[in-house]
Structures are given as C-alpha cells and as structure tokens.
Amino acid sequence: MKHIFTIDEDCAKQLDAKDPLANFRSRFCIPVNTIYLDGNSLGLLPMDAEESLLRVINEWKTLGIQGWFEGERPWWHFGEDLGEKAASLVGADPSEVAATGTTTVNLHSLVSTFYHPNGKRTKILADTLDFPTDIYALQSQIKLKGLNPDQHLVLVPPNGRFLEEKKIIDYMTDEMALVMLPSALYRSGQLLDMAYLTEEAHERGIPIGFDCCHSVGAVPHYFDDWGVDFAVWCSYKYLNSGPGGTAFLYINKKHFHKEPGLTGWFGYVKEKQFDMLLEFEHAKSAGGWQMSSSNILCSAPIEGALEVTLEAGIHRIREKSIKITSYLIFLIDQLLSGDPYNFEVGTPRNPDRRTGHVAIEHDEAFRISEALKTRGVITDFRPPNIIRVAPVALYNTYHEVWQIVQFLQEIIDQQEYQKFSK
C-alpha cells in the first residue's frame, strides 16, 4: 500500500485522528514531557503489566508458598501459560513456546540442543552484523565442544549495512552443523526473509534458529509454516514487559523428543517433577527446555503486557508500524536530506524488509542524540553514526514523529549539537 504524506503538521494530526490504535497510548505510562522513541530497546510500561505484577506480589504477600498452586495463574506453570498466550504472535502451536530464562541463556540452551558437530559438519553459520551476545554465546558453545571458534564459527560478511540472503545461502555448505541468524538487524533494522532462509537451510540438511528480539511484537512471525527449528526472543523490547524480564523460546514440535542441551528440574515432565527422581526426563513441549523455577516476578508483567498486544492484534500493529516508519522516512527525505542537514536513512525502504525502527545516519549522530535528549526526546545512539528511532505502534503518535523531525532541523540550523562534547 502506498501512503500519501505531506510535510505539514496538519498531516500528522490527521494521521493521528485516523489511527485505529490511537487509544492504546492511554494504556501506557508515558514519561512526562518526553517523546519516547526507544521502544526497541526498552518498551514502556503498560498499566496492564503493572497490574499483573502487583497481583502476583499480592499473591506472594497473602499466599506465600501456596502461590505456586493457588495463585490466580498458578506460578507452577506460569512459563508454559505465558508461552501459550504468546504463541499466536509467532505462528506457533501453544505447546511450542515457553517464557523462561533470558535471551542469551535460551540461546545457549537451544544451540546446545541443536549443535552436534559430527564428521564433516562441525561449523556454525552466523553473520558479522549479529548482536554481539549471540556471537559470544556461539563462540563458547563451540569451545565447549573442544573446537576452535576461529575455524568453526563462520560469519557471513555484510554488504554495507545489510545482509544478502543469497550470500548467506552460499555459505550454507556441507560443513555447517547449524545456522543461527537474527530475524532483524539491530542497527539497520533490516528484516531477513526467514521463510526463504529456513527452506534453503533445510534443503541442505542444516537446522536453523533465529534470534527474534528485534521483531517479535512488531512483526508477525509464522514459525510453524516456515518450519523454523527454534527461536529465542526477549520480552522487554516490543513486548513491553520490563527491564531484564523473562525471555521466550520456541522449539518446533518435531524436535520435542530431542534431549535438551542444558537441563534442570523445571524441564521435568510436570506430573512427575516432584517424584524427585535422579534420572532426568524432559517434558515433551517447550516447557521441557526450562531449567530453574520460573522467575515469577520477572514474568508477571508479561501477562498484562501480552494482553495489550493481543488486543491490538499483531497485524494491526504491523500495519501502523509500516505506516509510521514510512512517514518518518518520508519526512527525513523531504526535510533532512542534503545540505546543510545531511541525514541519511540507513534502513531498507521496502517496508517488507524492515522491522519497527528507522536508523537515521549522520556524522554527528552522537552529539545530535545528546541535543535531542535535552529537548526531551529519547532515542538511542549506536556508534559510529546511527540514531535509532522506534515509533512504536502501540504508544507513539504521528505528531511525535513530525515533532522530532522539526527538532532535528532546528538542532542543525542552530548548530545546537556543537554544545556537546564528542
């Protein structure tokens, strides 16, 4: 769909007036006097999440240990329950998703489940534009197998800010034991074609997993249809569940029989967990990949936050996200490109190829983002030259987008950024 935008403030106001998700903004706690455009790093607090967290704290207060079985949502299967609730966001069967651990821990757990170097197939394929924690985890997984990451971790080089699927596929050789990729690049916001990559990996007999931190909650996923083997993602970016909140994992049901690589008592077959037997038997569901007691207080906000996302609907969220990021790109092109502004869009212009943020590039990105901060605008700076701006469908407005573009113009016109040190 082609959107028709104009540069005047009235256009922003009309877009807001016609926004079917406009009412969701009032369900969030918006920091005062702030334009918050950083929901791709830490989503804002939904009131519903505050409510579910307070309910659980109250259960602890009033029920003590009985909360495990008598809480409104018994803590005993909180991880499985939240997984069920989140499954539709990623196109999974409810049994295939669990809320557990953290992103990096879940990555370790699933990579250790799927990475079994054997014969010629000893290597893991990733890419140089990965979020670094993924690379660190893959390196240590390779070392744990007694192998050297310098030889066994293969990183697909980028083409500028982006990755080319065709090139990734060229690297899917018969030496690869596993492919582990991001769904979306955390800097440029490029969304990879997960369906295509999965199909090509499987054609070559290689299992494939995705780190979807930068897309779940902004973009619909169809893991089952695509046949993805496993995935991990956090809950605190586009899912708005709080700093360091419990993360998610997905494991395709065809792999439920696989031995989890990292085991712990919470992955035990639920009905028999309290038999306390010494022989481990994992639940044949995503819950089987849990290790420890559910971190209930870090999971409780997810319940309320998911309700807001599900109520808005992931397709409507995606629709607005595309429209509002397209609007931002339009304004940058119209008002901020060329002398003296010289801002550039570092995000794919084809909306199908981007996630929920826009990377605005400028040689003075750091000082400009500092100047924005003094004007109450929260974005994040990624060295050397990127200002990441995430106009989030659930709580940002078109007018906020219009406003920050005016601010950027003024910051350059008045050389305001020069007040800040490099």
Ligand SMILES: *Cc1c(COP(=O)(O)O)cnc(C)c1O
């Ligand atoms: C945010 C993010 C993480 C964070 O990992 P934690 O273990 O939650 O700190 C990991 N991977 C990607 C791609 C991310 O964007």
